[in-house]
Amino acid sequence: MATGASCYYHPAAGRGNPSSPSLGLRPSQSKVVFTSGGGGGSRWWMRRRRGEGMTSRGSISISRARARPALFSPVAMEWQECSAEIEVDVPCSVAYQCYSERETIPQWMPFISTVEVLEDKPDLSRWTLKYAILGQDVEFSWLARNMTPTKNQKIHWRSLEGLPNRGAVRFFPKSPSSCRVQLTVAYEVPEILNPVASALKPFLEGLLFNGLERFVAYAKQQYSKTLKS
Template identity: 30%
Template sequence: MATVNKSVEVDVPVSVAYNQWTQFETFPQFMNGVEAVEQIDETGLHFSTNVGGVKREYNAQIVEQVPDSLISWASVDGPRNGGTVSFEPLGADRTRVNVEIVWEPEGLAEKAGSALGADSLRVGADLDKFKKFIEAQGHETGAWRGTVSGGDVDDTGETFGSGVTTAEFPPVDPDLSAPAANAPGANAPAANEGPAEPPQPRAPGL
């Protein structure tokens, strides 16, 4: 298995960075190789990727999710992959986004690329694009503020803006997923967002 750890600091509040990460259908806008993400159910996601000309379709599950703290996922079929995106407030308007991805390269090209650090460079580039994306907007495009533990939704949370969508950073076997973490959640929508909409079927953050 290969492991990638990368971080980026973004000039937005932690709730904004986290909320945007729950809008998975926007991932193709700042993640190279992710062509589409589709929500299957509350915690299920379907990924369509194209990395280096290699196209893949696979399903993933959100394993753990704590508002303003972390999102962990794991693949349930296709290539083994998964990981955790965590959010660390550095002040009122600055956040460190940490990404850990665990994946199993398949084929000679992927194994060679991983050995040379190509996967680390790609994740770093994606985080830089996320930074530009969220700082240019200054606010999230939507949010889902529920909690997931052990793959089960603990509460319905709050959806606002464009609503929840789908995911990225390919997800892991349950035994590869990061342990749950306790962190305080911020429940209020961003000040520049409109009134909250009723909870909608959700889609996840990794």
């Protein structure tokens, strides 16, 4: 039986060099908390702690003690990129509009639980992911910012807090009434999932493709409504 768990990310300010040229990703040194819902109530965490200097003043000189070492050494997380694409029998403009309505995404992307667009800042949205990943129930959340889109061609975003991730959806016309949709998502693999990182990518790419298949049905339904109106 799978054990319920939650993973929370709190990115630190420190950033490294980009590790994904296609999306300009930067690995961050993060605080990661993993809690297990098992009977033992076990808890795992990794955090970076800054050394604290100590200063004492004498009548002649000032001395500074060495900073105390961190409890845990910071771990550079691994970034992983997943992609999927599909053809849709609707015009690019229709597919683009359907994908632009972020709060409807959970209707066709089953592992996305909720998407809430902030009323005062419509370019920002809060996302929650809940799913059983390789036998482990996990939950992630993040605040994302939609970057400036290219109408009917590209929607892209990046997270500001929570699970570090970013991605893009691109729309390529095939004919006046059809297009190809390409979804690319990159994320920082949680430390707790590093042992299964190699199996994680094909698993998540399968989820993305299944979501796009549902998107095809959703977009066709929306297009049919516009033709009837």
